[in-house]
Amino acid sequence: MRKVVFCLMLALTHQAAAEESPQLLWEGGMPSLIANEHKFLIEYSDQVSGGCLPQPGRLKDQLEISLRQNNFEIIKEDGFLTSKVIITAVGFDTGGGYCAVYLTADLVFWNVVKVPFSEDEPSGKATFAPITYEISAGILTGSKNSMQGRLEKWSREAGDALFLKISRARDHLKEKFPSILQER
Numbered sequence: 001m002r003k004v005v006f007c008l009m010l011a012l013t014h015q016a017a018a019e020e021s022p023q024l025l026w027e028g029g030m031p032s033l034i035a036n037e038h039k040f041l042i043e044y045s046d047q048v049s050g051g052c053l054p055q056p057g058r059l060k061d062q063l064e065i066s067l068r069q070n071n072f073e074i075i076k077e078d079g080f081l082t083s084k085v086i087i088t089a090v091g092f093d094t095g096g097g098y099c100a101v102y103l104t105a106d107l108v109f110w111n112v113v114k115v116p117f118s119e120d121e122p123s124g125k126a127t128f129a130p131i132t133y134e135i136s137a138g139i140l141t142g143s144k145n146s147m148q149g150r151l152e153k154w155s156r157e158a159g160d161a162l163f164l165k166i167s168r169a170r171d172h173l174k175e176k177f178p179s180i181l182q183e184r
């Protein structure tokens with residue numbers, strides 16, 4: 001279904017250009033590409049040392065809770081062209097019972113792109129390519145005792161931020177390109 005929607009989006013972009021109406025990718029930008037995302041595999045990378053994140057799996061759990069509360073589907077196994085939400089936490093004990101942790105949450109999804117120059121494929125052919133869309137990023141510093149809870153809260157907020165970004169992208173498409181989005 002997603003492949004059909006992407007093909008329609010690309011076709012409508014060309015049709016819109018011919019009719020001098022709004023162009024999906026020019027006016028919609030990157031958000032126009034995430035509007036139909038609704039199923040995700042959640043992955044996380046724990047690179048935090050010094051006891052600053054004693055229960056790293058809880059970041060994934062909190063993100064999943066947020067996504068499920070916002071009516072997104074969670075995929076349990078990786079598959080062909082699976083969209084993923086990836087949380088990465090990198091941090092360490094700074095001494096004296098304090099920690100510093102850098103967090104990112106990214107949506108990685110697949111889209112059809114043109115191959116501009118290639119030795120293997122003729123120029124102009126299309127292929128699927130992964131696209132990374134930043135949901136949230138930031139540094140948290142503070143007491144080691146409260147770091148786990150603060151990181152979990154950040155993870156929940158990243159899920160809410162993804163919901164808001166996708167909702168706004170859908171609203172924009174409904175306004176500019178009402179025939180693209182199908183009501184679920």
